[in-house]
Amino acid sequence: MRHKKLRHQLNRFTSWHKATIISLARNILIQQSIKTTVNRAKAARPLVEKLIGLAKENTLAAKRSAFSILGDHKLVVKLFNEIGPRFSSRTSGFSRIMQFGQRRGDNAQMAIFELTEIKKEIKKAKKSKEVKQEDIKKTESTKEEQHKEAQFKEERPPVEKEKKPQKKFLGGLKNIFKKERDAL
Numbered sequence: 001m002r003h004k005k006l007r008h009q010l011n012r013f014t015s016w017h018k019a020t021i022i023s024l025a026r027n028i029l030i031q032q033s034i035k036t037t038v039n040r041a042k043a044a045r046p047l048v049e050k051l052i053g054l055a056k057e058n059t060l061a062a063k064r065s066a067f068s069i070l071g072d073h074k075l076v077v078k079l080f081n082e083i084g085p086r087f088s089s090r091t092s093g094f095s096r097i098m099q100f101g102q103r104r105g106d107n108a109q110m111a112i113f114e115l116t117e118i119k120k121e122i123k124k125a126k127k128s129k130e131v132k133q134e135d136i137k138k139t140e141s142t143k144e145e146q147h148k149e150a151q152f153k154e155e156r157p158p159v160e161k162e163k164k165p166q167k168k169f170l171g172g173l174k175n176i177f178k179k180e181r182d183a184l
Contacts, residue, residue: 008043021047024113026070028095029079033114041097041113052094052115055084086117 010017024044027034029051036044051069054062058080067076087094098112 008039010043032118036113038109038111041111045095048095052087055079
């Protein structure tokens with residue numbers, strides 16, 4: 001009997017089921033927030049929690065077990081160097097599932113599956129332009145060069161561009177309906 005052996009089947013065979021859950025876990029670690037169905041998020045949540053728990057340990061054995069699940073060295077490095085230290089103060093609750101509506105095609109319940117502590121990438125502001133004497137001289141010289149080029153273009157007669165014939169749709173309908181005797 002299989003009492004207390006809860007598993008979200010996701011209507012897949014065992015190998016497909018494992019691949020789906022591992023793929024969701026990889027994507028949540030890479031992008032930190034994904035949109036998926038509620039059932040898939042609930043199925044992948046224990047694996048994500050386990051991986052972040054391993055990252056908090058930060059031992060060689062933990063890295064090897066994380067690699068055996070994820071199968072990507074760069075992702076393991078990101079997990080242990082960036083994501084693990086972020087959750088050092090937490091004991092659990094590393095991810096959350098927020099439901100937000102139905103999918104249009106099949107009316108499946110959708111959710112946002114994300115890490116609770118998301119690292120926000122701050123875009124660097126552009127440097128303010130400080131006008132210097134050197135910059136002014138450069139702009140003046142480029143303006144003079146542009147003026148000379150414009151005079152040179154006015155002196156020359158404009159060159160007409162040759163028009164290329166338009167490509168026929170599917171190489172022309174004639175080739176589609178070609179008969180065998182035409183090929184000889």
